[in-house]
């Protein structure tokens with residue numbers, strides 16, 4: 001099977017459309033452009049493909065509706081613009097899908113929603129209930145309630161986490177360039193398009209490093225490559241393609257080599273481990289000695305207190321912490337069995353002495369391997 005066949009055969013897709021595309025470079029929602037996408041998406045839908053849309057553009061559309069020419073700097077103004085613009089987005093999508101008698105559903109998510117296990121499971125079951133009903137969920141970040149510190153910030157990441165959530169076959173990122181180039185084409189007119197790569201290929205990092213982004217977009221290509229790696233954790237491919245290219249979705253579905261296809265090449269993680277890997281926020285760090293790093297990365301074993309040299313941060317039992325080597329490189333993350341104060345007491349402690357040191361024994365492992373994911 002050629003890699004492009006993945007797109008032809010996909011049964012469930014997450015399609016993310018960037019701000020510049022949706023709002024006609026900030027001039028406002030372009031009904032004619034939306035019409036073209038919905039026409040193409042409906043062909044897929046009628047062929048039995050389930051679709052989740054991740055629609056950016058609430059800030060850009062809100063600015064256009066409010067007559068603001070400059071993107072505001074203050075968070076509360078951005079939030080206000082997003083709240084105004086989101087009305088436009090949902091109206092426009094619903095009206096477009098209504099032409100075909102299909103419904104849409106608004107899903108606004110925050111990072112906190114996906115890092116809290118219960119809320120994550122609720123979001124997952126809502127989406128999984130909507131899809132077989134033929135409804136098209138339209139997802140965006142819930143800008144009203146997010147703080148700067150804990151936001152996805154870019155919808156590429158949100159798209160990837162949604163692809164994990166619904167176990168999509170693929171993530172399609174539609175943007176203002178025709179795909180990923182070997183350097184930023186805005187700055188380097190001689191840049192060449194990469195037709196296909198493994199999502200994990202480290203050479204991609206250099207191609208997007210220092211690259212810019214559009215005036216309306218938030219992530220540039222770096223967040224798209226990162227999103228492809230996140231999506232790969234649930235086995236999903238990522239296609240980065242030009243939303244201005246005529247019939248781009250139809251052509252991709254026909255197996256034509258449009259855009260950049262980033263294929264997963266790692267083992268698919270089970271759903272719970274994907275949830276862990278998708279956490280953008282950790283509560284603390286455990287600094288490991290070289291032996292502990294080796295047994296974790298090579299042996300897939302649990303983390304015992306004896307291999308921990310230092311504990312940083314304030315966390316409670318059950319929260320997500322990052323495991324780093326002595327140079328500060330993250331090797332794993334996982335749900336910790338002890339809170340930070342207890343973990344500090346256990347630094348370097350052999351498992352058989354835990355009860356003696358703490359006065360009780362909760363678990364022998366500081367992080368059990370079932371609660372850990374390598375990064």
Ligand SMILES: Nc1ncnc2c1ncn2[C@@H]1O[C@H](COP(=O)(O)OP(=O)(O)O)[C@@H](O)[C@H]1O
Nearest residue numbers: 018019175181183184211213214217218219220
């Ligand atoms: N290697 C690269 N290949 C293609 N585009 C790149 C690259 N590096 C940076 N970019 C920039 O990323 C921009 C797209 O990102 P962004 O503006 O965030 O779009 P979106 O709103 O679609 O998410 C392009 O317009 C381009 O200038």
Ligand SMILES: N[C@@H](CCC(=O)OP(=O)(O)O)C(=O)O
Nearest residue numbers: 019056057058059154155218
């Ligand atoms: N929630 C914001 C997301 C902005 C965003 O990620 O934009 P983009 O980089 O164009 O996908 C909005 O809708 O404006």
